[in-house]
Amino acid sequence: MARATSAAEVAPTGYAWHVRAEGLRVKAGRRMAVDGLDLGLGVGVHGLLGPNGAGKTTLIRSLATVLRPAGGVLELFGERVAGRADLRALRRRLGYLPQEFGYYKRFTVREFVEYMAWLKEVPKAEVPGAVQRAVERVGLADRADDKLRTLSGGMVRRAGIAQAIVNDPDLLLLDEPTAGLDPGQRVRFRELLHELGADTCVLVSTHLVEDVAAACADVVLFESGKLLFQGTPAELAAEGGPDDVGDSPIERGYSALLASRGKTDGGKAGAW
Known part of the structure; x- marks a missing residue:
């Protein structure tokens, strides 16, 4: 519905x-x-x-x-x-996925996303449908009732994306x-x-x-x-030239801008 x-x-x-x-x-x-x-x-x-x-x-x-x-x-x-x-x-x-997010490993994917929907105050009657949509959108419908501890790192990341979008x-x-x-x-x-x-x-x-x-x-x-x-992206790509670092036009534009900033900052930008 x-x-x-x-x-x-x-x-x-x-x-x-x-x-x-x-x-x-x-x-x-x-x-x-x-x-x-x-x-x-x-x-x-x-x-x-x-x-x-x-x-x-x-x-x-x-x-x-x-x-x-x-x-x-x-x-x-x-x-x-x-x-x-x-x-x-x-x-x-808001929907938010940090670089590293906490979760209970004993939760299933569905339980985790349901819990996050509750925290985000999604109306109770809407939670089942919202969770199912989110899980389907990240391609985890067939693993929705599997515990998070059994999933690969990439699948856990997709569960994290699901919780970020569950509240639309x-x-x-x-x-x-x-x-x-x-x-x-x-x-x-x-x-x-x-x-x-x-x-x-x-x-x-x-x-x-x-x-x-x-x-x-x-x-x-x-x-x-x-x-x-x-x-x-096209405007960023246009900032670069054939002599700039990168395997694609947009990478060369990115590196060219960082290099130009490094010159104005005494060579510090992008340094290791």
């Missing part, structure tokens, strides 16, 4: 962006991992690229309301995330979602992203430039806590 749609869901939105950041600053421990970020994200699939230590995970965690801003402005769905923001209401509209979120945040997936599973995941991006704001953090090229309409390149580039 199709899920009932509330009046609030079909009412016109009062905001231009699902995510809006202005001068956003977020700390990871004592380090300012996001430093003066200006960013706007709407409906569609956005790829978040950047080298290790760029601040991608800190940014994702702040958008998931796990970390509070240390300065600047962060708005989700037009509501500022600060002070007295109703985080519970915001979180009902307006903003979906995925941190390295393709880790552990085999090539065929990655292709199917890209297809799912295309489907979700039709009416959802999806932000995918990844090290795999080819996933961004195949699945994302918009690329956000992040380095040293700052926005280095935002545009289409």
Whole structure:
């Protein structure tokens, strides 16, 4: 049975962006991992690229309301995330898959996704259908009643994606979602992203430039806590040339931008 749609869901939105950041600053421990970020994200699939230590995970965690801003402005769905923001209401509209997520190994896939639906306050009557849809979308319908401890790492990752989408979120945040997936599973995941991006704001953090090229309409390149580039995959590819590092045009554009940033920062950007 199709899920009932509330009046609030079909009412016109009062905001231009699902995510809006202005001068956003977020700390990871004592380090300012996001430093003066200006960013706007709407409906569609956005790829978040950047080298290790760029601040991608800190940014994702702040958008998931796990970390509070240390300065600047962060708005989700037009509501500022600060002070007295109703985080519970915001979180009902979010889907979040961290790089590493906890789960009870004795749970079956279905029990795990049901539990996460309960945490996200999905109405009780809608939970069975929502769980079944989520499990089917990630290709785990035939393993739904298997315990998580019996699954491969890639299957557990797919269960994590299922819990992230079980509440049909307006903003979906995925941190390295393709880790552990085999090539065929990655292709199917890209297809799912295309489907979700039709009416959802999806932000995918990844090290795999080819996933961004195949699945994302918009690329956000992040380095040293700052926005280095935002545009289409074709625009990113155009930043590179035949002498830049990479096996594809988009990889060469990515490496060219990081190299140019490294020159302005004394060669530090992207260093090992």
